[in-house]
Amino acid sequence: xILTTIALFLSSSLLRASDSCQNYYVKIxxxxxxxxxxxxxxxxxxxxxxxxxxxxxxxxDQCDVLKQKKKPIEIPNYLANxxxxxxxxxxxxxxxxxxxxxxxxxxxxESTERCLFGKNDFVEISLLSKGWKSFIKxxx
Amino acid sequence: MKLLKNILGFFLLPYFIFIxxxxxxxxxxxxDSLREFYQDIDVVVNKSTLSFEDLRNxxxxxxxxxxxxxxxxxxxxLIEETMPIRQSMxxxxxxxxxxxxxxxxxxxxxxDLSAEFDxxxxxxxxxxxxxxxxxxxxxxxxxxxxxxxxxxxxxxxxHQNEALNLTNVRNQDSVGWCYAFAAADLxxxxxxxxxxxxxxxxxxxxxxxxxxxxxSENGGDIRQSIVNYIKKNNGLCLEEDLPSNDFxxxxxxxxxxxxxxxxxxxxxxxxxxxxxxxxxxxxxxKAAFPGLNFAQLKxxxxxxxxxxxxxxxxDLQCKKMSFQNIKMxxxxxxxxxxxxxxxxxxxxxxxxxxQVVAIGYKYHTxxxxxxxxxxxSVVVGRRSNPETGACQYLVRNTWGKNCDQRESADLTxxxxxxxxxxxxxGHFWVTDERLKExxxxxxxxx
Numbered sequence: 001x002i003l004t005t006i007a008l009f010l011s012s013s014l015l016r017a018s019d020s021c022q023n024y025y026v027k028i029x030x031x032x033x034x035x036x037x038x039x040x041x042x043x044x045x046x047x048x049x050x051x052x053x054x055x056x057x058x059x060x061d062q063c064d065v066l067k068q069k070k071k072p073i074e075i076p077n078y079l080a081n082x083x084x085x086x087x088x089x090x091x092x093x094x095x096x097x098x099x100x101x102x103x104x105x106x107x108x109x110e111s112t113e114r115c116l117f118g119k120n121d122f123v124e125i126s127l128l129s130k131g132w133k134s135f136i137k138x139x140x
Numbered sequence: 141m142k143l144l145k146n147i148l149g150f151f152l153l154p155y156f157i158f159i160x161x162x163x164x165x166x167x168x169x170x171x172d173s174l175r176e177f178y179q180d181i182d183v184v185v186n187k188s189t190l191s192f193e194d195l196r197n198x199x200x201x202x203x204x205x206x207x208x209x210x211x212x213x214x215x216x217x218l219i220e221e222t223m224p225i226r227q228s229m230x231x232x233x234x235x236x237x238x239x240x241x242x243x244x245x246x247x248x249x250x251x252d253l254s255a256e257f258d259x260x261x262x263x264x265x266x267x268x269x270x271x272x273x274x275x276x277x278x279x280x281x282x283x284x285x286x287x288x289x290x291x292x293x294x295x296x297x298x299h300q301n302e303a304l305n306l307t308n309v310r311n312q313d314s315v316g317w318c319y320a321f322a323a324a325d326l327x328x329x330x331x332x333x334x335x336x337x338x339x340x341x342x343x344x345x346x347x348x349x350x351x352x353x354x355x356s357e358n359g360g361d362i363r364q365s366i367v368n369y370i371k372k373n374n375g376l377c378l379e380e381d382l383p384s385n386d387f388x389x390x391x392x393x394x395x396x397x398x399x400x401x402x403x404x405x406x407x408x409x410x411x412x413x414x415x416x417x418x419x420x421x422x423x424x425x426k427a428a429f430p431g432l433n434f435a436q437l438k439x440x441x442x443x444x445x446x447x448x449x450x451x452x453x454x455d456l457q458c459k460k461m462s463f464q465n466i467k468m469x470x471x472x473x474x475x476x477x478x479x480x481x482x483x484x485x486x487x488x489x490x491x492x493x494x495q496v497v498a499i500g501y502k503y504h505t506x507x508x509x510x511x512x513x514x515x516x517s518v519v520v521g522r523r524s525n526p527e528t529g530a531c532q533y534l535v536r537n538t539w540g541k542n543c544d545q546r547e548s549a550d551l552t553x554x555x556x557x558x559x560x561x562x563x564x565x566g567h568f569w570v571t572d573e574r575l576k577e578x579x580x581x582x583x584x585x586x
Binding site: 110 | 182183311313314538540541542544546557560561562563564
């Protein structure tokens, strides 16, 4: 009975793991050729089962952009028809937006957008949007 | 007598304290166990559809609870307390399977969905169900609120293929050419090949002027951008020949900024110096214009400066036209010539016919936000909302895989879900009424 309980506890904590990091292949298309590099990218599963990717340095809200307390921000033309709002948010938070593709096996590639902060920190733009959306004041 | 009372009190008091505290400990243990159980299931308990993995996680948490409380005095009470949530999970799993079977999905995680459905609905008793402890026959189905009647005219459908699907939404980045991106999506779906979005630029003014500032951009017409391009070039340009955004810059992370910086370099006659000293500009030019011949570029710049230089580069990239001699006949219905109800009717008709439809719309009306401006996107699907019965349309945006919109009863962001979790796809569902109120025009291919 006790052993079963212990086993159940252990397996359940493995199942519940919501953050993990691994090496991914990152692809960019350059001059019609594919350039593939390797990077550590971490996945984070939120309590509402949304999966996001970010740098190891940003896991558990360690990096500055995720640490900072959210407050109302004004982004001019945030939802105007030119430009992705996510990109504008990224810039407003001091980052550089980037589109890239990544894969664990070089077979199935997923493209997404991330916001780069300095050399090491990056957060998926969709995660930033999710967190900041309700704080953004839309101005002309 | 008084002494006897004191002595008795002296010995009995600790006994009573022990009884009280052990009851309290038992109550805390039961309460804590139940609290932990609810915390464990927090992730799955609010999901409207339940995957096999969701069920496994829920069942495991329930198994742990049962193992923990064992034959404790509170066990029966705890089991009864968890009944409502287990009933709710059972019903949701039944509805999830119903949806799968309707779509022709027969197994999930290697399990036979029909058998599971029959077991959960009480039509199959002899079945080795993995989650019998949590969701077995003792968990009776409750009479639930009757689901709204399905709208027979609003059948569920999503159109996608190798060129246009729920995993490859575009990102127009920093340029205001939503109409061109929508037009490219419309063509890509039809032709099953990704058409270059920026090639369809058609804002009625030189690109150089259009990208100069946010106030100078003009917008455009979806239908005209297709018609004018084919008329001029007798073919179409592929995204692989003239990329719109799917590349990495070493600086100037945004397409519009890169173009403006490039124009500045040309205007100031610094192209040679920049190419020699600033590797990034050369890299960015090669990324945006694959296979670019720099000698040709320099020659043009020397003779013409910045005058229509971007259009020149676009034409260079698309010299080898794909789909040559193509005959494309896009049609449009727009307000105020047509009523919004007529636009929606045409849109719906096209969706029923297996086509996707480009739309121009008032963004703030569609999303319920206070944003200004019109936008263009493509409608790729339709469904009857399982919870509200409302007819909804799936809008494919061009702002990457985000959920920039405020979600509400009228608008929900679409997600692609796997056993690992859910990811925003860059599409969103919107009710027919909300869509109709926002429509400025619909464009489709005949």
